[in-house]
Amino acid sequence: MEKFAMKRVDDFRLRLGKKELVPIMVGGMGVDISTAELSLEAARLGGIGHISDAMVPTVSDRRFNTKYVKNKLRQFKFNVANTDKAIVKFDLGLLAEATALHVGRTMEAKRGTGLIFINCMEKLTMNAPKETLRVRLKAALDAGIDGITLAAGLHLGSFALMEDHPRFRDVQLGIIVSSLRALQLFLKKSARTGRLPDYIVIEGPLAGGHLGFGMDWSQYDLVKIVLEIRDWMKAEQLDIPLIPAGGIFTGSDAVAFMEMGAAAVQVATRFTVANECGLPEDVQQEYFKTSESNIVVNTISPTGYPMRMLANSPAIGTGIRPNCEAFGYLLDSNGNCQYIEAYNREVALHPDAKKVHVMDKTCLCTHMRNFELWTCGHYTYRLKDTTRRNEDGSYRLLSAEHIFRDYQFSTDNKIALPD
Numbered sequence: 001m002e003k004f005a006m007k008r009v010d011d012f013r014l015r016l017g018k019k020e021l022v023p024i025m026v027g028g029m030g031v032d033i034s035t036a037e038l039s040l041e042a043a044r045l046g047g048i049g050h051i052s053d054a055m056v057p058t059v060s061d062r063r064f065n066t067k068y069v070k071n072k073l074r075q076f077k078f079n080v081a082n083t084d085k086a087i088v089k090f091d092l093g094l095l096a097e098a099t100a101l102h103v104g105r106t107m108e109a110k111r112g113t114g115l116i117f118i119n120c121m122e123k124l125t126m127n128a129p130k131e132t133l134r135v136r137l138k139a140a141l142d143a144g145i146d147g148i149t150l151a152a153g154l155h156l157g158s159f160a161l162m163e164d165h166p167r168f169r170d171v172q173l174g175i176i177v178s179s180l181r182a183l184q185l186f187l188k189k190s191a192r193t194g195r196l197p198d199y200i201v202i203e204g205p206l207a208g209g210h211l212g213f214g215m216d217w218s219q220y221d222l223v224k225i226v227l228e229i230r231d232w233m234k235a236e237q238l239d240i241p242l243i244p245a246g247g248i249f250t251g252s253d254a255v256a257f258m259e260m261g262a263a264a265v266q267v268a269t270r271f272t273v274a275n276e277c278g279l280p281e282d283v284q285q286e287y288f289k290t291s292e293s294n295i296v297v298n299t300i301s302p303t304g305y306p307m308r309m310l311a312n313s314p315a316i317g318t319g320i321r322p323n324c325e326a327f328g329y330l331l332d333s334n335g336n337c338q339y340i341e342a343y344n345r346e347v348a349l350h351p352d353a354k355k356v357h358v359m360d361k362t363c364l365c366t367h368m369r370n371f372e373l374w375t376c377g378h379y380t381y382r383l384k385d386t387t388r389r390n391e392d393g394s395y396r397l398l399s400a401e402h403i404f405r406d407y408q409f410s411t412d413n414k415i416a417l418p419d
């Protein structure tokens, strides 16, 4: 006799505009870890996938053989040894072009009933925060993106930056917050545009990438934050889909949030070991192999936000010369970056050294570009339980479809292993 039929994620649907979706959103993973291929699989399966707008010219070079990085480096080569990077600006026309390529080609390849969004980071200040963000947002809208998730930062002016775009009222726009306060601030600052977000991702302290918490992150609990935001929304009579993220590792974890009133979940870490993920396979094996004690949250990101990563990431402690002439995505509005300061300090302290070590900050652009900073979610150490081992002892990569369907159909906290 069937007793209590355990619910599955598939018993729920996410309504966004006129769409009914499988309530699984694969989160944006910066610098092409959540590739077009991965996002296309999520969309094909009826959910939502994300590409990322981090370092798109670099990503375009890799995908389409363009030469944006080489040309920028050539243009600013004269400045490489200069500690002042204020002059190293992005060409806004080329930035729009690269975004149009990345987004446009991805949208052309879309199949199925799901959606493809772009994760857009406010902290990617690019030596002209407002201008470059406006170009990235508008170029993504022009190229037909289904939605934009505003991430990594407060985005207090981002709605205003796109409000004159013809698609502003039709495209799906969402925001990632880690507290009720951040949500309230966003809504207050965006009210003037007469538009609410279409969905709200609530990211807790166990997520991968940058955290919206301080180094006291472990004091926070995603469930509590979700309930607080849910209850406030109810009191304000605001009806916007809430999408928790961070540490949702099984279909049952997802169902628990749906039963609390969430409209969908955003997940990422499980997909870092998918064939379609952008990480090189040797790095994916490191994710599989890792132990819990090897997963750390530190402050080496020059953005100022704590970031979670594997402690054996090659990026930690290297002292490479800042690569702002080629990259420069984290330069603030004055052309500064915390890594440049840390690097210059070490060079001044060790004037005769051939190589310096910089322990407190890292050159995030270079190391993310080269997959040498292994950012990951808290539960990465459980990935080994999601697959089988090959004869040589390595772990078998999974298809994105397998992982997606496991979230969609599993019950009882079970994880389906590949055939």
Ligand SMILES: Cc1cc2nc3c(=O)[nH]c(=O)nc-3n(C[C@H](O)[C@H](O)[C@H](O)COP(=O)(O)O)c2cc1C
Residues within 6 Å of the ligand: 026, 027, 028, 029, 030, 031, 033, 052, 054, 119, 121, 151, 152, 176, 203, 206, 207, 208, 209, 210, 245, 246, 247, 248, 266, 267, 268, 269, 270, 272, 375, 376, 377, 378, 379
């Ligand atoms: C490798 C990796 C890279 C990430 N990069 C970004 C990013 O560039 N921007 C962002 O907003 N979130 C980023 N995240 C966070 C995810 O989008 C997602 O919200 C979160 O990791 C979900 O938790 P989970 O990984 O435990 O499923 C990243 C996560 C991972 C695992």
